[in-house]
Amino acid sequence: MQGRGFAPNGLVTLTTDFGSSDGYVGAMKGVLLSVSTELRLHDLAHGLPPQDIEHAAGVLRAACPWFPPGTVHLAVIDPGVGTARAPVVARAGGQVFVGPDNGLFGPVLAELGGATIVRRVDPQGRLGPWLRGDEINTFHGRDIFAPAAGLLAAGRIAVPEVGPPHTLLTWERVPPRRMDDGGLTGRVTGTDRFGNAVTDMHRAMLDGVPRAAMEVSLADGRRLPVLRTYGEVPAGEALALFGSEGFVEIAVRGGSARNRLGLRRGAVVRLVIRS
C-alpha cells in the first residue's frame, strides 16, 4: 500500500556537501537508522563543492538513475537553509527524492521523466510531521529531511501522504544553441576530479551526424577531434569525446583539461560540423 508508483526497497542514498571531517553526515545516518535499523544506507558523495547547487544537480543526474526502483535519494546541499526555500519530496522512475527545493533535483527528474512533486505545505512550509522541537533552523538535513527519507524508505508513510502536488523549482539553464552548420554552441557545466570538462551538448542533439564529421572548437581557437576514447591520442594531448552520460567532454589524456586548457564552468565551447 505504498500508493502510486513507489514501493520502497529499503535503500537510501545520501549526497551532501558536508565533507568527511564533521559529524553532520553521521547524525543524519543515526536519524535514518533510528527509524529502522534495517535500512541500507549508501553514500553517493559527501565532498561536493560547498553550497554549489549546479554541481550537486549534475552528480545526482549522473548517479541516481542507475539505482533500482524503490530507492529513496536524500540530498542536502542547502545554502538557503533557514530561508523561505521549501523542502520537497519528488517521485520519478519509481524512485523518491527528498531534500531542499532549490533546483537540486531538476536535472535528475528531467532525465527520469514524469516526475510527481509533492510536499507538505504546513503554515511554515515545512515537512511538518517529522519535525522535532520548535526551533530548527540550521540543520534541516538531520531534523527534517532524514526523518522524512527514513519513514518513506521504511514504508511507514506513503508518498501521497506528504501533501498535495506542487511545482518544483526548476533549474534555470540556457540550452545549447543550434548553429547554421547543424552544430552547437554550448558551455562547460563542470569539471571532474580528473580535470575533464563536461559540456551541456548531448549526443542526442546531434542525431544522425557521424562522429568523424564533428570537431570541437574552443574560445582560444584550438580545435579538437571528437574521438571514441582517451586512448586514441598520445599522452598529454587534448581530445573531445562523448562522456559517460552522453555529453561532449573535453579531456587531456593523462592530464587535466581544466588546468591545461583553462576550461572552467561557463566556458563557451562550440561543436562544429565539417562539411
Add this chain to the structure above:
Amino acid sequence: MQGRGFAPNGLVTLTTDFGSSDGYVGAMKGVLLSVSTELRLHDLAHGLPPQDIEHAAGVLRAACPWFPPGTVHLAVIDPGVGTARAPVVARAGGQVFVGPDNGLFGPVLAELGGATIVRRVDPQGRLGPWLRGDEINTFHGRDIFAPAAGLLAAGRIAVPEVGPPHTLLTWERVPPRRMDDGGLTGRVTGTDRFGNAVTDMHRAMLDGVPRAAMEVSLADGRRLPVLRTYGEVPAGEALALFGSEGFVEIAVRGGSARNRLGLRRGAVVRLVIRS
C-alpha cells in the same frame, strides 16, 4: 543474554582520521566482516584532522546520540598508539563505544549520561582476547579495536565480559565562565567545513534569557546579533545563532566565519546580556 543494558542491533559505525587514500579503513572493515558478514557498517567520517582528539570528540558527540540503542561505535583517532594509553569499552544510552582511552569519548558519554566504563586490564593493558600475534604496535584499530567491536556487535561477547569497571580518562576542558551580567565568556571549540565557528556556550546555560537580549562580542570588539537562522542577514554578513547541537555558533551567511573573522579553536568569545 547480552548482559546489563546492551542488546546489539548489528550496526557498527566507524570514525577515524585515516582519510580516504590508504587501506587502513578497509582493513578494519575486513576484520569486522570476518567476525560476521551480517554486520552493517556505517562510516561516520574518516577525514578528521589527523590526531586531533578534541575535534574527533566533538564529531562523536554530534553524531552518535542519534543512533538507536544496540549500536557499536568504533572510533580510532589515536596519536598515542603504542604508548601506555589503554583501550576502552564504554556503554551509555544502550550503545557501546570502542577505541583508545584518550579523551575521545568524554563528551559523547557526558551527553548520553550514565556511562559504564569497562576495559580489559591484562598485564599489557590491552583488550587481550582479541589480540592477534604478539607484537602489534602500530595499528590497534585493525588488531584490537575492530575485533572487539565486531564481537560485541555480533553478540558473541557481552560487555561485562570485557573486564572490571574503571574510570575513563576525562576530557580536560575549562567550562565557560559566568559573567556579572548573566552572560558567558567561552571559546571556539572548532570550525566546520563551511567555516562556521562553534563555541562551548550551550543554550541550556542561558535558560530564561530571551534571545533578543543576547549579543555576541568578539575579541576585536565586533558585536553580532543572536538570530534564529542564517537567512536573517544579507549574504556576506556575520551573525550568531544556536547551532544544531545547541551551542552558540558564529557564521557568515554564504561565507566562512573562520576566514572572515579569524576565528580559530581557542578564540575567546563573549555572550553578553543587554539590560
Add this chain to the structure above:
Amino acid sequence: MQGRGFAPNGLVTLTTDFGSSDGYVGAMKGVLLSVSTELRLHDLAHGLPPQDIEHAAGVLRAACPWFPPGTVHLAVIDPGVGTARAPVVARAGGQVFVGPDNGLFGPVLAELGGATIVRRVDPQGRLGPWLRGDEINTFHGRDIFAPAAGLLAAGRIAVPEVGPPHTLLTWERVPPRRMDDGGLTGRVTGTDRFGNAVTDMHRAMLDGVPRAAMEVSLADGRRLPVLRTYGEVPAGEALALFGSEGFVEIAVRGGSARNRLGLRRGAVVRLVIRS
C-alpha cells in the same frame, strides 16, 4: 554451484580514485544494487591519488586479505580506460577481484597466493555479457566492472563462466637487494596520510635477525633505530619500525616523515645489520 572455490557472501567492496565530489562512485553503486538490492557494499577508499596504480595496488594489498572468503572486490583505478588494456577477474583465497588488468591486483594476489586468473576474451577483449550498448569507452567502472562484480556477488554467474585462465599483467618491481652484512637496500613505496614512509623491506626477509641489531640508514646519512612502537621516542623524533603489514616504515612521532625527512616514493633506504 559457484564453481571452483568461490561461494559469494554478498559483500562487494569498492576502491577507486574517483574522489567524493562527482557522481561516478554513486553510479557504480546504483548498477550493483540494480543487480540485487541485497548486495552489501563497502567502500574501501575513493580518494586514491588519481591514476596511481602503484599506490592503489598497495591499498588493496593492505585491506582485501582481511575480508572473509566469498567477498567480491571491485577496484577501478584505470588510466588506460579505452586502450587495449583488458578487464580481468581473478580469484584467490576464496575472494574475487574485478577491475582493469593493469597491475592493480598483482600485490594482493601475490599476498593471498594461488590466484586463478580468468577473463572474457571476446574479440574486443571485453567482459562481454555485461556490456551495455555498443560504444562504451570512458566509464568501464560503471558499464563493465560493476555489472560483472554484481552478478558474481549475487551468485548469478560463476567465476569459471567468465572465460579461460590467462596470465595477469604482473606488477614490475625490483625487490630489495641483499647486502654483504645481511641487511637490505630497498626503497620507499609510498607514504600515508600521516606522512609515514613505507618501504619494500619486509620483516620476513630479515628472519632471525634481532631487531636491536638493525638500524635504518637514509640517503642523507641519517641513522634511525628500529623500535617496536612510535611511543619509544620523544615527540618530533624519527624512528623506524615494522608497520602494520610487516614492512619497514619510517615515522616521525607526532609529525610527518615525508615532510621532515623528505622521503618520497622511490627514495633509497638501507637496513643495516650492526655487528
